[in-house]
Amino acid sequence: MSVLLPTTISGSLPKPSWLAPPEQLWAPWLLEGQALIDGKQDAVRLALREQEEAGIDIVTDGEQTRQHFVTTFIDALEGVDFAHRATVKIRQRYEASVPRVVGPVSRPRPVYVDDARFLVGETTRPVKYQLPGPMTMADTLADEHYGDRAALAMAFAEILNDEARELAAAGVSVIQFDEPAFNVYMDDVKTWGIAALERAAEGLECKTAVHICYGYGIEANISWKGGLGSEWRQYEETFPVLAASSIDQVSIEVANSHVPVELLGLLQGKDVMVGAIDVATNAVETPEEVAATLEQVFPHVPVEHVVPCTNCGLVPLSRDVARAKLRALGAGVALVRGELAG
Numbered sequence: 335m336s337v338l339l340p341t342t343i344s345g346s347l348p349k350p351s352w353l354a355p356p357e358q359l360w361a362p363w364l365l366e367g368q369a370l371i372d373g374k375q376d377a378v379r380l381a382l383r384e385q386e387e388a389g390i391d392i393v394t395d396g397e398q399t400r401q402h403f404v405t406t407f408i409d410a411l412e413g414v415d416f417a418h419r420a421t422v423k424i425r426q427r428y429e430a431s432v433p434r435v436v437g438p439v440s441r442p443r444p445v446y447v448d449d450a451r452f453l454v455g456e457t458t459r460p461v462k463y464q465l466p467g468p469m470t471m472a473d474t475l476a477d478e479h480y481g482d483r484a485a486l487a488m489a490f491a492e493i494l495n496d497e498a499r500e501l502a503a504a505g506v507s508v509i510q511f512d513e514p515a516f517n518v519y520m521d522d523v524k525t526w527g528i529a530a531l532e533r534a535a536e537g538l539e540c541k542t543a544v545h546i547c548y549g550y551g552i553e554a555n556i557s558w559k560g561g562l563g564s565e566w567r568q569y570e571e572t573f574p575v576l577a578a579s580s581i582d583q584v585s586i587e588v589a590n591s592h593v594p595v596e597l598l599g600l601l602q603g604k605d606v607m608v609g610a611i612d613v614a615t616n617a618v619e620t621p622e623e624v625a626a627t628l629e630q631v632f633p634h635v636p637v638e639h640v641v642p643c644t645n646c647g648l649v650p651l652s653r654d655v656a657r658a659k660l661r662a663l664g665a666g667v668a669l670v671r672g673e674l675a676g
């Protein structure tokens with residue numbers, strides 16, 4: 335798109351309280367049957383209107399149709415037992431109840447394509463759709479069949495590619511793969527993680543993006559980040575590999591993060607989704623703070639490659655806080671555009 339500093343969000347927004355209990359991950363649906371289908375669509379409409387009013391240019395469905403960014407996709411696959419879950423430690427940080435892989439994985443039918451078609455039909459703005467990345471999928475389940483994370487991730491990558499091609503054909507402009515695991519398993523990223531990601535994105539006509547992050551603002555992540563030291567240099571290892579990859583856009587959290595901003599220079603040639611909204615605090619940024627965060631990166635990333643964004647998903651926040659943060663992002667970007675226009 336031609337607008338300077340096109341704004342977007344990582345993906346998720348809080349759900350209305352009539353659809354799912356607020357401020358929790360894996361919140362159960364409060365509706366069923368046709369009422370659930372209708373309720374999800376109404377929630378998508380609300381999420382779109384809130385983004386449009388806030389001045390977000392590349393909009394998402396706020397992940398209103400999924401319970402969780404990884405397990406909802408995995409649950410739709412064959413070879414996976416989601417009725418008898420197992421508890422595993424994910425991202426080496428916290429325990430979660432996850433599906434079990436019990437046989438070869440396959441996608442019996444499209445997972446999000448109908449939802450994406452509905453989303454595209456409800457807005458005139460370009461749409462971004464999020465899929466879990468293959469490494470993060472392999473890290474968010476109990477594998478009792480493959481016994482080899484690289485092989486499992488590559489099987490997921492092939493499934494993701496089929497899904498992504500259909501999403502692009504449905505009118506999606508950007509497909510983003512969420513790979514928080516890229517900040518945890520640095521060696522695996524280089525040996526097979528990027529290869530699996532590129533396989534998932536192979537041949538896509540639309541823009542492709544990868545969202546790497548230090549996670550939602552939940553307690554397990556906040557304490558993990560506390561132990562990472564005063565400078566977070568994990569990206570120093572992954573960015574050069576990503577810069578050499580076929581992926582078009584890479585996200586990074588900048589607001590209130592300890593990521594040295596000069597590391598962004600390692601992403602030459604890529605669009606950089608710059609996280610200018612902290613998702614780990616209820617304090618709402620001022621437009622001036624958003625502008626200052628963005629201006630910090632301009633010495634390292636050409637302005638035409640900057641895509642202002644949130645640090646991560648907003649799903650664990652209250653709706654009021656999330657809405658205010660969206661507006662702060664839009665207003666902050668408007669300030670910067672005004673300054674650049676001189």
Ligand code: ZN
Pocket residue numbers: 344514545546547548549550645646647
């Ligand atoms: Zn994230």
